[in-house]
Amino acid sequence: MCVIVLNNSRALEKGQLYSFLKSLLGEGLLTASVDRWRKHRRIISYAFNVKFLEQLYPVFNEKNKILVKNLRKNINSTQPFDLWDYIISTTFDTICQTAMDYRINEKHNKTEFLDLMTTIADQLVKTVNRPYLYPSLFFSIYRSMSGLGEKLKLINKLPLQLINEKRIDFRSKIVESESSPEEFTNEKKNKFKTFIDTLLEACENDPDFTNDDVRDEVITMMFAGSDTNATTECFCLLLLAIHQDIQNEVYDEIYNVVGDSDRDLTPEDTANFVYLEQVIKETLRMYPTISVFTRQLVEDIKVTNYVLPRGASVTISPIVTHHCPHLYPNPEAFNPDNFSVENVAKRHKYSYIAFSGGPRGCIGMKYAMISMKLMISEVLRSFSVHTHIKLSDIRIKMNDAFTRKVGGYPITVRSRDRRPSYARRNTRAL
Ligand code: HEM
Numbered sequence: 001m002c003v004i005v006l007n008n009s010r011a012l013e014k015g016q017l018y019s020f021l022k023s024l025l026g027e028g029l030l031t032a033s034v035d036r037w038r039k040h041r042r043i044i045s046y047a048f049n050v051k052f053l054e055q056l057y058p059v060f061n062e063k064n065k066i067l068v069k070n071l072r073k074n075i076n077s078t079q080p081f082d083l084w085d086y087i088i089s090t091t092f093d094t095i096c097q098t099a100m101d102y103r104i105n106e107k108h109n110k111t112e113f114l115d116l117m118t119t120i121a122d123q124l125v126k127t128v129n130r131p132y133l134y135p136s137l138f139f140s141i142y143r144s145m146s147g148l149g150e151k152l153k154l155i156n157k158l159p160l161q162l163i164n165e166k167r168i169d170f171r172s173k174i175v176e177s178e179s180s181p182e183e184f185t186n187e188k189k190n191k192f193k194t195f196i197d198t199l200l201e202a203c204e205n206d207p208d209f210t211n212d213d214v215r216d217e218v219i220t221m222m223f224a225g226s227d228t229n230a231t232t233e234c235f236c237l238l239l240l241a242i243h244q245d246i247q248n249e250v251y252d253e254i255y256n257v258v259g260d261s262d263r264d265l266t267p268e269d270t271a272n273f274v275y276l277e278q279v280i281k282e283t284l285r286m287y288p289t290i291s292v293f294t295r296q297l298v299e300d301i302k303v304t305n306y307v308l309p310r311g312a313s314v315t316i317s318p319i320v321t322h323h324c325p326h327l328y329p330n331p332e333a334f335n336p337d338n339f340s341v342e343n344v345a346k347r348h349k350y351s352y353i354a355f356s357g358g359p360r361g362c363i364g365m366k367y368a369m370i371s372m373k374l375m376i377s378e379v380l381r382s383f384s385v386h387t388h389i390k391l392s393d394i395r396i397k398m399n400d401a402f403t404r405k406v407g408g409y410p411i412t413v414r415s416r417d418r419r420p421s422y423a424r425r426n427t428r429a430l
Pocket residue numbers: 029030031037041095220221224225226228229232284288289290293294353354355356359360361362363364365367368
């Protein structure tokens with residue numbers, strides 16, 4: 001059913017869940033109705049092709065090195081700390097700079113923005129289970145009585161400030177190129193267009209692409225591009241801390257690719273992190289960040305002998321699919337071999353739907369895989385990660401759509417012995 005629905009052009013509309021999220025994200029890609037989505041996706045896709053992503057490596061490397069520096073403060077402590085604040089702060093800085101060419105610093109009150117983003121998203125998603133709030137009058141009363149309206153006003157401050165500053169840069173670039181083309185050097189001309197440049201250009205040239213459209217896409221990208229990655233990276237490092245044998249295997253692969261050097265990572269390196277990719281996919285199999293998503297049918301759709309009627313809302317759940325024993329034997333165990341080439345070949349493509357699928361699947365999937373591989377490998381080059389908790393201790397709260405771990409992600413870090421595991425074992429045996 002999943003294949004038929006996700007690939008069907010009559011099932012691209014989103015359901016009720018998303019109409020509440022519109023209070024936060026407006027009509028950005030994630031929540032937009034189909035006509036708007038088609039147009040915006042065409043404009044935005046440019047910023048997610050592989051060639052474009054390769055130009056972002058210096059930013060990924062810089063942000064991950066800052067993360068390592070910050071984590072180093074915990075190196076001599078046996079007291080576990082929660083990874084979340086470190087990781088979400090890094091993924092947020094990274095998406096702002098890679099997509100918007102915008103450096104977040106102390107003046108931005110990032111913590112307030114990130115806390116608001118989590119609480120507002122959770123509050124809106126929960127609203128889906130309260131049908132009495134579906135009529136817009138009741139929802140607007142709820143908005144003002146619950147303080148949600150105030151929070152929504154506050155959260156817009158940072159994206160609007162960012163857009164204003166980038167618009168000034170964008171306009172001055174246009175003026176510079178028009179007034180003195182000879183001084184508008186090749187270097188400036190060839191500087192790659194970022195996601196925000198693409199939006200501002202559309203806004204400048206297309207009267208139907210408004211300032212609100214720019215805001216909606218910017219806040220959607222800030223939300224979709226930071227929280228999802230951060231949750232997966234936290235789960236992944238925690239799972240590696242629990243499974244030391246798998247962590248050794250990941251580090252051995254990193255060692256084979258970069259040795260014990262501190263050099264910056266390159267696109268060739270990430271292509272060679274094959275086992276690490278299996279580990280990340282297995283993390284997302286067990287704990288898919290988006291645990292459910294829905295599609296609203298605009299026409300009847302036939303699925304084998306049944307008909308899903310027009311108007312029906314179809315809920316698809318990666319967390320359910322990913323835990324089916326006929327697809328993944330022993331689904332509660334963390335086993336990256338589930339994603340070996342041989343095992344993947346045995347399953348249907350849609351047995352793995354962490355990034356959804358079809359035309360409305362995740363536009364940021366390649367960005368996500370590259371950035372997660374870079375961050376996790378950078379952390380493991382400097383530290384080994386450890387935890388006192390066991391796999392069976394992990395409890396998740398699904399908050400109706402987002403998977404999060406109860407009690408945070410407690411780990412300790414130790415300085416990495418930069419030798420492959422077989423060399424460390426041989427030394428111990430002597
Ligand atoms: C582990 C990381 C990620 C996961 C698991 C993930 C998962 C998903 C899923 C399941 C959807 C479909 C949701 C639905 O149908 O309602 C989606 C859509 C989307 N994702 Fe991601 N995502 C991740 C990272 C990212 C990143 C890094 C970005 C941006 C840089 C991003 C941007 C988007 C956008 C804009 C959409 C809406 C696409 C559309 O409707 O055309 N995601 N993501």
